[in-house]
Amino acid sequence: MALFEAHHLHKRFADQVVLEDITLSFEVNQISGIMGPNGAGKTTCFNVLTGRYRPDRGKVLFDGQDITGLPPRKIARHGIARSFQMMNLFDEYTALENIVLALPEVRAKGFSVLHDLAHDGSAQDRGAAVLARIGLAGREHTLSSALSYGQRRALEIGIALAAEPRMLFLDEPTSGLGTDATATLAALIQEIRKSVTIVIIEHDMKFLFDLADRIAVIHWGQVIAQGSPEALGENEWVRASNLGALA
Amino acid sequence: MSILPQALSARLANWFTAPMLVSFLVFGTMPFWIDAVGLYQYLGVEVMIWVIFALAVNLLLGYTGLPSFGHGAFLGIGAYAYGLTQFNVAANLWISLLGAVVVTAALGGLVAALISHRRGIYFALMTIACAQIFYFVASKWTDMTGGEDGLLNILRLPVDLGLTEFSIKSNFNLYYLCFAAYVIIVVLMWRLVHSPFGQIIRAIKQNDSRVAFLGYNVWLYKWLIFTLSCAISGLAGALFAMAQEGAYINIMSLQWSGIVILMVLIGGGFINFWGPVLGVIFYFLARDILGAYTDTWLLWFGLIFVIMVMFKPEGLAGIWHDAQSMFGRRKAKPQPDPSAKPSHAGGD
Numbered sequence: 001m002a003l004f005e006a007h008h009l010h011k012r013f014a015d016q017v018v019l020e021d022i023t024l025s026f027e028v029n030q031i032s033g034i035m036g037p038n039g040a041g042k043t044t045c046f047n048v049l050t051g052r053y054r055p056d057r058g059k060v061l062f063d064g065q066d067i068t069g070l071p072p073r074k075i076a077r078h079g080i081a082r083s084f085q086m087m088n089l090f091d092e093y094t095a096l097e098n099i100v101l102a103l104p105e106v107r108a109k110g111f112s113v114l115h116d117l118a119h120d121g122s123a124q125d126r127g128a129a130v131l132a133r134i135g136l137a138g139r140e141h142t143l144s145s146a147l148s149y150g151q152r153r154a155l156e157i158g159i160a161l162a163a164e165p166r167m168l169f170l171d172e173p174t175s176g177l178g179t180d181a182t183a184t185l186a187a188l189i190q191e192i193r194k195s196v197t198i199v200i201i202e203h204d205m206k207f208l209f210d211l212a213d214r215i216a217v218i219h220w221g222q223v224i225a226q227g228s229p230e231a232l233g234e235n236e237w238v239r240a241s242n243l244g245a246l247a
Numbered sequence: 248m249s250i251l252p253q254a255l256s257a258r259l260a261n262w263f264t265a266p267m268l269v270s271f272l273v274f275g276t277m278p279f280w281i282d283a284v285g286l287y288q289y290l291g292v293e294v295m296i297w298v299i300f301a302l303a304v305n306l307l308l309g310y311t312g313l314p315s316f317g318h319g320a321f322l323g324i325g326a327y328a329y330g331l332t333q334f335n336v337a338a339n340l341w342i343s344l345l346g347a348v349v350v351t352a353a354l355g356g357l358v359a360a361l362i363s364h365r366r367g368i369y370f371a372l373m374t375i376a377c378a379q380i381f382y383f384v385a386s387k388w389t390d391m392t393g394g395e396d397g398l399l400n401i402l403r404l405p406v407d408l409g410l411t412e413f414s415i416k417s418n419f420n421l422y423y424l425c426f427a428a429y430v431i432i433v434v435l436m437w438r439l440v441h442s443p444f445g446q447i448i449r450a451i452k453q454n455d456s457r458v459a460f461l462g463y464n465v466w467l468y469k470w471l472i473f474t475l476s477c478a479i480s481g482l483a484g485a486l487f488a489m490a491q492e493g494a495y496i497n498i499m500s501l502q503w504s505g506i507v508i509l510m511v512l513i514g515g516g517f518i519n520f521w522g523p524v525l526g527v528i529f530y531f532l533a534r535d536i537l538g539a540y541t542d543t544w545l546l547w548f549g550l551i552f553v554i555m556v557m558f559k560p561e562g563l564a565g566i567w568h569d570a571q572s573m574f575g576r577r578k579a580k581p582q583p584d585p586s587a588k589p590s591h592a593g594g595d
């Protein structure tokens with residue numbers, strides 16, 4: 001059985017049907033890719049899977065448990081983390097503070113008023129380690145709003161990683177990144193795949209085809225094709241969008 | 248050379264800071280010099296009470312980003328509850344104070360339960376609506392509140408400290424009761440906003456949806472901080488009832504809810520813990536100094552507010568931060584980016 005399964009998801013906004021009938025499954029410790037044109041419903045799909053929206057129909061299972069329609073905080077507590085397509089940081093906080101807040105050990109201390117995070121060696125060290133992993137060592141005390149675009153993108157992923165998730169959803173992690181930063185990110189994902197099951201929405205086909213074990217193509221709110229990168233290279237839509245050549 | 252062992256001084260630093268001790272020194276000695284500078288004892292009492300109230304409002308506005316525009320209602324509820332406990336339960340200061348805090352917290356918790364899933368303008372409108380309901384009830388329920396006349400003859404009950412007891416009939420003595428409340432509130436509030444809880448409410452201000460995706464119960468945090476803020480407002484209200492020796496509906500009006508917001512903003516509550524304190528002092532000095540020259544002082548105060556919003560939206564605390572960096576007194580923190588603004592209530 002797959003670690004994460006979505007069955008026949010349907011989601012509409014007013015009279016616009018965005019997800020028609022989505023069935024997907026993600027195998028443990030694999031990297032799954034999702035691609036599709038703008039407005040296809042990819043982000044909405046993530047939003048349904050991670051609790052921002054409740055599906056109108058369908059079922060979401062994580063590790064055999066039904067998590068359909070749970071709010072984001074409960075889904076997060078199952079060990080599911082995500083990054084966002086639009087940058088979603090705490091701008092008045094330093095890079096380190098952004099990370100520390102996401103640590104499960106800090107979440108467990110959320111109501112302890114006698115504690116002081118600034119003097120919590122363990123949380124600070126763990127946070128710094130996450131920053132080092134995403135290439136932001138030395139930037140601990142820089143406000144996240146003062147980081148460069150690429151660094152902010154990295155921090156966006158760092159926050160998701162800091163939660164020590166079992167399952168990680170990344171929404172267009174390379175968007176706006178240069179070649180070097182994209183390569184660094186690919187290396188990071190290769191490294192973390194050993195311990196985390198990852199799903200990536202991506203427009204950068206080379207990036208996705210290099211990393212993913214399986215890819216699903218979403219169009220018109222439906223999964224129009226899925227399979228290994230090799231198999232998908234043969235797919236009509238993938239070819240038509242002139243991307244298969246990269247695979 | 249430190250007299251204290253390092254571990255102990257680190258612990259103390261978790262609880263006390265230099266500006267805090269300066270404020271204790273200034274406010275703690277105020278009754279002894281306030282007459283000499285041409286002001287009067289009752290002003291000190293008012294300042295203390297409104298400082299406590301403004302700090303409570305800033306827990307919501309400045310720290311959690313929750314615009315509570317009807318908070319005067321809770322000041323009023325505290326005042327009424329203090330009087331009613333005194334009249335109907337026990338004529339004891341501590342019991343009456345407890346009554347004020349508990350009743351205000353309970354009603355605040357009820358309001359919070361209704362509005363904690365809201366944010367921004369909807370949250371603000373709900374607070375105004377709830378405040379109007381409380382105002383209406385207080386004005387009509389004359390048996391309880393005395394209606395337009397107010398709840399009269401509230402006593403300044405003696406402060407019973409077990410071994411000894413002192414009267415707060417004089418403003419001088421009442422001031423020290425208020426000052427004691429200020430010290431306790433400031434110390435606890437400082438600790439709160441510098442705990443993980445404080446870090447999380449500040450994160451909610453910046454980006455509540457991301458906080459939820461990190462697994463935090465945003466609703467519960469909002470509920471707790473709103474209820475706590477109401478409890479502290481209730482304490483301020485009780486002190487206000489003692490100061491005025493009565494509880495009047497006037498302070499529940501939206502006008503006073505608005506004025507406390509002005510105080511917080513002028514002081515710079517968004518960027519500094521001490522902003523509300525500065526704002527309250529500024530307001531009362533303006534009232535008494537401008538007010539000595541003109542009846543229309545509130546107009547001038549409003550004008551100052553507008554100019555402040557236009558040129559220094561960070562308020563008095565912002566001017567203070569600027570002055571500090573201009574005179575190079577800010578310790579060089581490992582902050583590589585000079586354009587970086589201090590985050591809320593920077594450590595000092």
Ligand SMILES: Nc1ncnc2c1ncn2[C@@H]1O[C@H](COP(=O)(O)OP(=O)(O)OP(=O)(O)O)[C@@H](O)[C@H]1O
Nearest residue numbers: 013016018036037038039040041042043044045085
């Ligand atoms: N909250 C919402 N309310 C109404 N419509 C929405 C909402 N969220 C998404 N939509 C609509 O759903 C459609 C799919 O949007 P979605 O963001 O899921 O696409 P996407 O595949 O992620 O596209 P992109 O590649 O541009 O990120 C769009 O037409 C969008 O306008």
Ligand SMILES: [Mg+2]
Nearest residue numbers: 042043044085
């Ligand atoms: Mg998208």
